Amino acid sequence: MFKKIGAWVMSAALVFTAGCQPLGGLDMNQAIENELKTDTYEASLSMALQYDMGDTSALSESEKERAAFWNGFQLNVSNLKVNRKEQTMSAKGSLTAAKLNVPFAVSMDKDVAVLTVEGANKPIVIADWRTNELTGLSHELTMYDDYWFYRLQRFLKEFRLADQQEVTNKGIGLLAKNLPNAASLAVDKKTETIQGQAVSGHQLRFDVSGEQFASLFRSTFKNVALDDQGLRELAVVIYDKFHPELKELGFAEELFQDRQLGTEAVYTGAKAIALYLTSEMGAWEQELLSQSKLKVDAFVDESKHIRQWNAEIAMQSPPGMEGGIRGGKLTVRMDRWNINGNVKPDIISAKDAIVYEDLSNEDNLRQVVLVR
Secondary structure, X not given: OHHHHHHXXXXXXXXXXXXXXXXXXXXXXXXXXXXXXXXXXEEEEEXXXXXXXXXXXXXXXXXXXXXXXXXXXXXXXXXXXXXXXXXXXXXXXXXXXXXXXXXXXXXXXXXXXXXXXXXXXXXXXXXXXXXXXXXXXXXXXXXXXXXXXXXXXXXXXXXXXXXXXXXXXXXXXXXXXXXXXXXXXXEEEEEEEEOOEEEEEEEEEEEEEHHHHXXXXXXXXXXXXXXXXXXXXXXXXXXXXXXXXXXXXXXXXXXXXXXXXHHHHHHHHHHHHHHHXXXXXXXXXXXXXXXXXXXXXXXXXXXXXXXXXXXXXXXEOOOOOOOOEEEEEEEEEEEEEOOOOOOOOOOOOOOOOEEHHHHHOHHHHHHHHOOO
């Protein structure tokens, strides 16, 4: 979970600056290349969610309770360790929501995730965590088609993380290459203190908001749709890494028995998605993007590694939809050190753990929440 949060937030920060030429001595294209080659690091991470509440009289009691719970939600991780080569991660920190403050520790390897909560009697183990409902593949999918859901679930279970990273890197590179420059972009030389050490590098600041956000979105995917070489290179990587799994999905199976036909099918699908995002964005989506704002303040060291950043995305409801929650703001901050060093995540033992799927059982739930 935290590995993905860090990777995607960082990728967003990188991608939104990648289209620029070297500015003030900072080459973001080199920073992107270095980031895609980063295998290990340690970090601290914080996230906060804040709502702009409007008239809540029309909300149900459960909706009001849910909004009150998440308004002011905070995640603070003081000790995040990531080792992508070994496919392991660990984190220690706390969750704050409403009046609750919950210290926790979590670790993941390629097979299971184990979670401990301060005061609980037993750890919780999540087997096959990549396809567990906590990752978002929940009961909603099964309502439509169990057959396709379980094929997709099997596909994701066999989705090798190393190969997934290669496909992700290729996709990020494709987006970065085709992103127009943000209008607001500034770079300055600076020295920051990270983990008690003075680090020299460049401070990069930019923001995208309003109509510029919607225009940037459309322009990016227009460029991607017209980038035949980039799309074909991405299609080759996807086919070479996952053609057995794609064939297993059962959709146009005969296409994926032939490399030339298979890559053409993937290319055509990717191009269709890019064209859709360029030309079929509805008025509501455009209005939503026009009410959004993204700010990033990133620090890149002399070795062209991102070491620190603050990101903030704010969104307001389109006119006429301000009831209940009028908008909100998500802020993320991360400091990183020991990049590509000897990082060993703290793997939590699953001994005597309760399986997450069994927590609907009252006796098992009682075992977990009993205070030591």
